Amino acid sequence: MKNLIRYIAMLSMAALLAACVYVDQPAGKRLPLPQEMAGKWNVALKLGKSGKDRPIQARIEGETLVLRWYDDDKEGKAQLYEHAGQRYLALVNDGRSGGYMMLRIAAADAAHMTLQMIDPARAEALLKEMQLPAEFKNRSLYRELNMGKASLEALLAQHADAIFDKTEPIELTRLD
Numbered sequence: 001m002k003n004l005i006r007y008i009a010m011l012s013m014a015a016l017l018a019a020c021v022y023v024d025q026p027a028g029k030r031l032p033l034p035q036e037m038a039g040k041w042n043v044a045l046k047l048g049k050s051g052k053d054r055p056i057q058a059r060i061e062g063e064t065l066v067l068r069w070y071d072d073d074k075e076g077k078a079q080l081y082e083h084a085g086q087r088y089l090a091l092v093n094d095g096r097s098g099g100y101m102m103l104r105i106a107a108a109d110a111a112h113m114t115l116q117m118i119d120p121a122r123a124e125a126l127l128k129e130m131q132l133p134a135e136f137k138n139r140s141l142y143r144e145l146n147m148g149k150a151s152l153e154a155l156l157a158q159h160a161d162a163i164f165d166k167t168e169p170i171e172l173t174r175l176d
Helices: 013-018 120-129 149-164
Strands: 021-023 029-031 039-047 050-061 064-069 076-083 086-092 100-108 112-117 134-138 143-147 170-174
Touching (some): 021 149, 120 134, 120 149, 143 149
Parallel strands (some): 021 143
Antiparallel strands (some): 021 100, 039 170, 050 064, 064 076
C-alpha cells in the first residue's frame, strides 16, 4: 500500500486492520504546525500486551509535516487540524483510496505525543445509526471505511469519545 498508514500505523498487521478509516477532506480548521513536532521520534504502537517501536524523522515544510521512517526512503505527509476544541493529525493517504486518515491528538507536549485512531467498526455502526453517507469497501485483508467531511464532522460532534475510546494509542516520544 502506498499511503501514510505505512508511516504511522503499519507497525503490525493488526494496526493496519484497525486503521482503515478515510475522509475525503479533514474536519475543522487547518493550523500551523508547532516547531516542536519536528525532530526524531520513537513511535510505539501497543497492540494488547505486545507492541513495536520504530524511530521516525519529522520535518516541517510550510504547513505540512513530512515523515520518514529511518529504515525507509519513502516519505509521508500530515497536516494539523482543530475541530470542536480537539486537535487532529490528518495523514495524507496517497494510496488507491486517497483522502486522509484522521488521528486524534489525545495528549501532547514537547517530548511526548499520544495519537488515537478511529475505531472503524464503531464508526461504521454509528454512521449507519445516524443515517450518514459513507462507503464501505472489502479489501483482501481488511474492510475500508470512506466518508465525506460532513459525515466526519457530524460523527465527531456527537460521538467523538465513542469512536476513539476502544483504539490502541500510538505513543510518540522525542529522541533528540
